[in-house]
Amino acid sequence: MKTNNVLLHTLSRVVTLIILIFSVYLFFAGHNNPGGGFIGGLMTASALMLMYLTFDFSKIKKALPINFTSFIAAGLLFAIGTGFASTLFGFPYLTQFFDYYQLPILGEVELTTALPFDLGVYLVVVGIALTIILTIAEDDK
Amino acid sequence: MSWLHLIILLPFIFAIFVPFFYKYLPRIHTGWFVFVVPVALFAYLLSYIPLIARGQTSYETVNWIPSLGINFTAYVDGLSLIFGLLISGVGALVVLYSVYYMAKEREALHNFYVYLLMFMGAMMGLVFSDNIIVLYLFWELTSVSSFLLIAYWYQRKQSRYGAQKSMLITIFGGLSMLAGFIMLSIITDTYSIREMLGQVDQIAAHGLFVPAMILILLGAFTKSAQFPFHIWLPDAMEAPTPVSAYLHSATMVKAGIYLVARFTAIFGGSVEWFWIVSTIGIVTLIWGSVFAVKQTDLKALLAYSTISQLGMIMSLLGLGSAALYFGYGNESAMYTTAILAAVFHLINHSTFKGSLFMVVGIVDHETGTRDIRRLGGLMTIMPISFTIALIGSFSMAGLPPFNGFLSKEMFFTGVLNASELNIFQMETWGILFPIIAWVASVFTFIYSMILVFKTFTGTYQPKKLEKEAHEAPIGMLIPPIVLASLVVLFFFFPNILSKNLLEPAMAAILPSFIEAGGGFDVKIYAWHGWNTELFMTIGVVAFGSLLFVSLKKWSWLYGVMPEQLTLNHAYDLGLEKVEKASHGITAFHMTGFIRDYLLYIFGFIVVVLGGAVVMLQGFSYDPSGNAPVSVYEVVLVAVMVVAAIGVLIAKSRLTAIVAVGVLGYMVALMFVNFRAPDLALTQLVVETVTVALFLLCFYHLPKFKKEESGVRFRAANLVISLGVGTVVTLIALSAQGARVFEPISTYFEDSYELAGARNMVNAILVDFRGFDTLLEVLVLSIAGLGVYTLIKLRLAGRDNE
Secondary structure: OOOOOHHHHHHHHHHHHHHHHHHHHHHHHOOOOOOOHHHHHHHHHHHHHHHHHHOOHHHHHHHOOOOOHHHHHHHHHHHHHHHHHHHHOOOOOOOOOEEEEEEOOOEEEEEEOHHHHHHHHHHHHHHHHHHHHHHHHHOOO | OOHHHHHHHHHHHHHHHHHHHHHHOOOOOHHHHHHHHHHHHHHHHHOOHHHHHOOOOEEEEEEEEHHHOEEEEEEEOHHHHHHHHHHHHHHHHHHHHHHHHOOOOOOOHHHHHHHHHHHHHHHHHHHHEOEHHHHHHHHHHHHHHHHHHHOOOOOOHHHHHHHHHHHHHHHHHHHHHHHHHHHHHHHHOOOEHHHHHOOHHHHHHOOOHHHHHHHHHHHHHHHOOOOOOOOHHHHHHHOOHHHHHHHHHHOHHHHHHHHHHHHHHHHOOOHHHHHHHHHHHHHHHHHHHHHHHHOOEHHHHHHHHHHHHHHHHHHHHHHHOHHHHHOOOHHHHOOHHHHHHHHHHHHHHHHHHHHHHHHHHHHHHHHOOOEOOOOOOOOOOOHHHHHHHHHHHHHHHOOOOOHHHHHHHHHHHHHHHHHOOOOOOHHHHOOHHHHHHHHHHHHHHHHHHHHHHHHHOOOOOHHHOOOOOOOOOHHHHHHHHHHHHHHHHHHHOHHHHHHHHHHHHHHHHOHHHHHOOOOOOOOOOOOOOOOHHHHHHHHHHHHHHHHHHOHHHHHHHHHOOOHHHOHHHHHHHHHHHHHHHHHHHHHHHOOOOHHHHHHHHHHHHHHHHHHHHHHOOOOOOOHHHOOOOOHHHHHHHHHHHHHHHHHHHOOOHHHHHHHHHHHHHHHHHHHHHOOOHHHHHHHHHHHHHHHHHHHHHHHOOOOOOOOOOOOOOOHHHHHHHHHHHHHHHHHHHHHHHOOOOOOOHHHHOOHHHHHOOOOHHHHHHHHHOHHHHHHHHHHHHHHHHHHHHHHHOOHHHHHHO
8 A cells, every 4th residue: 555645745845945945045144154055055955855755756857857967067167167257357266355235125235256156066065965865866776 | 429429329220220121121131231330330440449559548428418417428448449349340240140040031130130239239338438327328228138139039938038037137237236336426426437537546445435346346247147146148048149159258248347347447456356356256267167067058068168268357357456556566567467368368258259159050050959969070061160169169278379378378377476466365365366277277178178079079970960960151151260260360460469459458457557657568479488377288288188088987076066056046946935925925914905904004103103202202281271171061072982982882783873973963062062053064964964875885785694793803903993092192182282373263253354254164165265165066076976977887787788
């Protein structure tokens, strides 16, 4: 008899959303509070993992047709590219800049080049975690 | 680049074209093209004779590595000219001989002539080099090309064995010689031999004098097949006969002689040099001549004879170096005879030994064997070869009217003079030299007679031979005829040689005599009255004939010495034992088990770091800067200790994994306690992932032989792990109490102003030290792709499907 995990399914849908939001919060909060690209990436990966665990693998694959290995490449490109951006203006590699801007709705916001760098870290971590776990999971001898 | 350099390098340049001649002009024997080279060399070197005979020298320099003082300086004096003429002259004859000896259809002639030219060039470079590093370079080139030539018929096991043996021994000597050269250059601060001559006094006073001398002599003795390094020469007889005639009688084995002669001016006159060179020489002389009589293979006989003759030249050089002790004067003049005898015999030996080898090659070529027991009665069939062999052998035995007689007489004069020396303790031991020399000459006489009479007289036994014996073609006979005529010519007109070559050569060996204003007036006479030397020769002939006739009655004596005591046996056994021992050592410590290698690594850490702590008395504990310990930390540490012990003593793997997880979470709590929220967050997540992966591995362990037992106890592991723990703890305790500089973290505390970030950790990660993060991300990527490929790529499994 097939077990019916209604409770798990219902809960997961809500919880996944919360974890995803939390992970994005951690990612953006990193500059001024505990958090950052690494832990944010791991959180995102765990949210997606929860989906994979709760629902069937093939279903999620259909719903999220993403190849996570490309995340790694994208992340590395972001991280390395940020470094090169500063060299265009004659600064040493990986010099970071920041400033404060008045944006509509959000008010005073600090924008820094560390953010795209951290985004690179974030993407790589998400890509790696899911690549490793999914490869191992799909390995049915 | 002068003509001299070009002429030295000509064989190398020409060697490049030899394969093309072989390939595109197959109808003409390649040897004919090669023949041009030594002839050109010989003709060019002849043009130096008038200059050298006037007592002048010539040198040319080409910069090679000027910043290190290593330049290719070619230096022509009497000594190097003699060698140069021998190398090119005998070389030309050998090439001519090989044209008839090596069949065009069967042999790989391109290999043969390339190696031969390489050897010729190396030998020319060796004798004309003034720079010792360049000399060493050419020295090793002769070793390499000789190795290639000995193993020319590489299909044969004996050839490969002989090549390997000669390679090992001569390279061993070459390397020690290099060490000696380096010591010399340390003493004198130059690589040039000519410049060293100006500093002879400093060299003699230096502490490295004796080590440098012994190392250089090792090189000379191994190359010139002196006792006990002579064992490679008989085995090198597996080479084609032209090679044996060229390398192993006339040229390469004399490289050591050249070296000793060249360095006599630097080391000569010291007691160590005198004794080492003359003793080794005289021992080699008697050893070689005694064992030559035993041989049944003609080439082996000639090999031992070469060893013996080289020993004779060597001992003469050693005895003659006494002249340098006295300096220029009447007293030393009589000892220079030994040097003269050495140089003269050097030339003579090249002529008669070269011709003898060629004759043996002819006999081998025309009858199919070199074994004395199967040969006999060839006199009437091969009259020309017989005549040449007779001339060569009688010259070797030291009989008139051949040049060997002259040098043998001078040899006796040299040893007799030396026995009257009253320096270097020669009063007590000196009398041994003439006795040994005389006995060795008797044996020399015996084997010379064996060579002629056992081969050419007696009964002809066609059944034992592979081919029908007949005289060799004329081309094969010309080279030995030329050499044999020189043997006779030098006897009747020795003073042509002495005026033009021997005197300059002596001037080169004893340069201090020239500086002192003296010259050498060498006159060689075939007849010098009824003196001791002549009586000694008569005695040699009388006793030698007696022993030769009764050879069958006493040759059983050679069987007395057991095989186990021979030097060859010692060499083979030594090689075998070294291989076995090194294999044993490797098999002992390279077990293939990671746990053993880890034991070595950790043991090494304990020994080196622990040893450093103890020896340097580095342990110091200063608790003054420590923070107070809170109750939370005590509890956390207690839990961690329990968990760690649990990992060790757990009976099942699952328990161990869970205990590792507990440890990890405790570390996360430690981070919380020590106010590191970022670390705590990361540690929690990473620990979870790791434990999950451990569980995955655990789940997939094979069912077969699944062990649910705990960790097996090993005393060594306990000791090492306790040692590592103790050492690391001690070092950590000493390190934390000894802070030398203020930490730089105050700078990062301004991160809000500097990087616009209130989170200092994050500011360090992405801004201050962003480069580290970049590379760590890269590491993560590689790990992830590694996992991906390890699982997806299954080359081994693909075949099975």
